[in-house]
Amino acid sequence: MDIDRIAELARLDLSPDERARYGRELEGILAHFERLQSLETVDGASAFHLEAIERDDEPVDSPPRDELLRGAPSHDGEHYEVPRVIASE
Amino acid sequence: MSWESVIGLEVHVQLETKTKLFCGCRTSFGESPNSQTCPVCSGHPGVLPVLNRQAVDLALRFGLALGCEIPEVTKFDRKNYFYPDLPKGYQISQYDQPINGRGGLDITVDGQTRRIGITRAHLEEDAGKLIHVEHRPVSHVDLNRAGTPLLEIVSEPDLRTPDEALAYLKALRQIVLYLEVSDGNMEEGSLRCDANVSVRKQGQETLGTKTEIKNLNSFKHVHKAIEYEIARQIRELEGGGRIRQETRLWNDVTGETRVMRVKEGADDYRYFPEPDLPEIRITDERREAIRKQLPELPAQVRQRLIAEHGLSEYDVEVLTDERDLVLYFEDVVAGGASAKDAANWILNDIRRLLNEGDDRLTSLRIEAKALAELIALVQAGRVSTQAARKAFDRMAASGDDAESAVKALGLEQISDRGELEEKVRAVIASKPDIVEQYRGGKTKALDALMGLVMRETKGKANPGLVRQILGELLSE
Amino acid sequence: MITPETATELSRRVRNGEQSATEVLETTLSAIEKLEPSLHAFLTVEAELARRTASEVDAAIGRGEDPGPLAGVPVALKDNICTKGLPTTCGSRILDGYRPPHDATVTTRLRQAGAVLVGKTNLDEFAMGSSTENSAFGPTSNPWDLDRVPGGSSGGSAAAVSGGLVTIALGSDTGGSIRQPASLCGIVGLKPTYGRVSRFGLVAFGSSLDQIGPLTNTVADAALALSIIEGADPKDATCDTRPGDDYAAAIAARDPGRLTIGVPKDSLAEGVDPGVAAAVKASLEALEKSGAKLVEIDLPIRDIVIPTYYLVATGEASSNLARYDGVRYGERAEVEDDLQKMMCASRGRGFGAEVKRRILLGTYALSAGYADAYYRKASAARAWLAQHFAKAFESVDVIATPTSPTPAFRRGEKVQDPLQMYMCDVFSVPANLVGLPGISVPCGFDDGLPVGLQLVAPRFREATLLEAAACAEDVRAEPPPWPPHHRLGSSSEGRA
Ligand SMILES: [Mg+2]
């Protein structure tokens, strides 16, 4: 298991110790989970059915902006503020 | 050695709903930042999405119009990636059971009509907006757009030239406008286009390595960027290089595409079914109800106009360019004008106004009914065609109806036979030399007499009637 | 007057004007003051807000109005259930100080029923754990033995009810997080059918598994709480629209004679603590003696439930926890130079060890090249499990097992071995994977520590489940004593 790649996908900073430990633990857990592979299953089958609901296209007033912004680690009163994006994407 | 280019387009169309795809926030454009957000569309802990029925209906309307395969069951999936404008850390999209499967769209280039395959058209939510701040090492996030319903329309790699790509995009925009599923406004981002471009040697079966070009936010850019990219790839290959699979950004200032991101392996979006939204069963009733309400599409309208009114292919092409123009045309005809007259006025004078103004039929001050009246006044001989143009300009500026514009400008023709006969007799009496020339076989002399009568009446005389009276009196 | 130990009796008294909501609340607040230092069941206690609510209830009663079926009943919510304007931390540093701009649907419904919210209870971080040791704000102790865990992840809610601080606490159950702590603390814990209770405002862990439910002293109280929080919610598309049943009537009309209880062959064998097996067996025999029919059933699922559960739950969790990125709320690591670094650092520092372990496992289970073998395989295994349960329910009304293979274990005993900890969930996770309702009822003791009997019923058959649970409650040898760390002290006085 490529723990570095998984940590990057999950956007988790891990110390070298953590990498070693999680790598080892997850190998062990996954080895135990191998038993699932021999089970005969039907792809895409689901355990139970849920009836979908859809909503009418009726606007609901948004809460005051401040209610959402005030909990932000950084904002300018109108926007959430984040460090500049350096890696191009 | 000649090259062939292969192009596929991915078009994101904003669906014209009042509210977002999964919450009740409004979708209006240009509002104050983060003023149209709630805990749901800003991805707060514990919130859940609830699907907007109208978005589903609009997506189905599009799919049915393009002959797409509509599945019995469609579902949503999560596309996982991190970006500050993506509040939940995943986009709710559709992966393996899109609401619209295979369909197609006809395009006409250089008189040749070709069907371009649609791979799929699925529903998904838009992301927010990341704004780069000048002079400070920070960016700003505005989530007003986050959660806006989009239809992502993916074409097959069936397009071969920039002209075809442009024609496809125009046809697509035309259709979404006809269907009223989107306002198709490219400047406001309601219609966005990415292009997948590759080249291969003529006759080669396999596809070349493709690049994806983003940021094509006008018809002009689409054409230029694809043209540039094809040339770049050919130049690269002919120079012995190779094409890397990458995402490139069109820069309109430099007129180039440049690398934005190299796709190492593939992105790992870790798609899985969205557990917060049960699968949607699309019942026959729902599908048929939407099918019944489908409006006429441009191709159908064109056929009908030619068959019903005998208009030319060219006239019909221009008339159907925008659905509003067709509706206007039909209203003018319904107001009593002949199809030919209505088409002439619309194709010349109305379009001139639109080109001069803000391009919107909705802000036009001449109602279809008023134009029909004006045409009727010409038909009845009450105003000349030339005078009618003057009246038209006044109507466009003031919103007057035809009758009042003609009155206000004093443009009404003199069609009273008695009154005109009197004037004609006076002119004949005062110009015996010209009369003589005419009688001597110089038919052009009649025009001179006509001109005199018109001058006498300040141009208001009904020219047809004057000519008729002149003819009669001179042959006495 | 001694404040009674059931919500049913409390609300009856408050509605009849026999005891004021304020008086009831003060008993609760002084109990909290007395026991919290040793239990640490709560992350926040909202005494002032609670006093205001209680006096509103009293005022309503003074005006001759009925404040609702939970009039004046102090309640506690697990701290992963959103409370507008009040801290909701999920036991995580990454949400330290977070105050949601919205209420969970259950929060609203409790308030509308006249309940008095006293505080938010401790939990394993983001409900990931079976011991409440994974809370970023310190562990909770078991009222039966302060050195032992209360179970988890709803350990704070379980300890709050078990210690007599409140009569109803809500928890959430993704793989047993209501039932297992109820079992370890000697109380009743009900996980409703998936879709019975709105999840709106429950901070998601495994969205297709999560369900909110009550922890109470009695089955009747669990039924009362369910009747208030259940039902259709336009804010949750996975919430069922059918109305609930009359559970109180089902309990009142209970008759063990018409009950067929299925007992899986392997459920009392290997891997189950002998004391637990003995208590469960005794309880089942007592039920049989009272007229219930016991049937041994074949439910050969034991080997695969843990892999299935942990792959589904962590896969969904890895996605559900992506929103904690330091952008819009919560803790941000001060890394000024680059956005991606800021996100990685905020998450790396904000999440605890178990949460990171599960995010990694879930990310892996969903990643390209592995999703088919892991996440999708596990999803398909759920359907396989559902078939086995459907077959079993052709011949039985409920299925009985221990809730947990062990009684409360010592703090620190298992926390170092994640797989061993995961194996404890073997009896509880099937109900989540198949969306079934399940309940844990106290059924006896193992060396002085409570043991729970788990009953599981078909989807939306809570009426049957609660009836069976009430029968199990009836046949207990004698009313169990209060735990040593209870509001009323250790006494053998029966529970109300
Ligand atoms: Mg997309």
Ligand SMILES: [Zn+2]
């Ligand atoms: Zn919203």
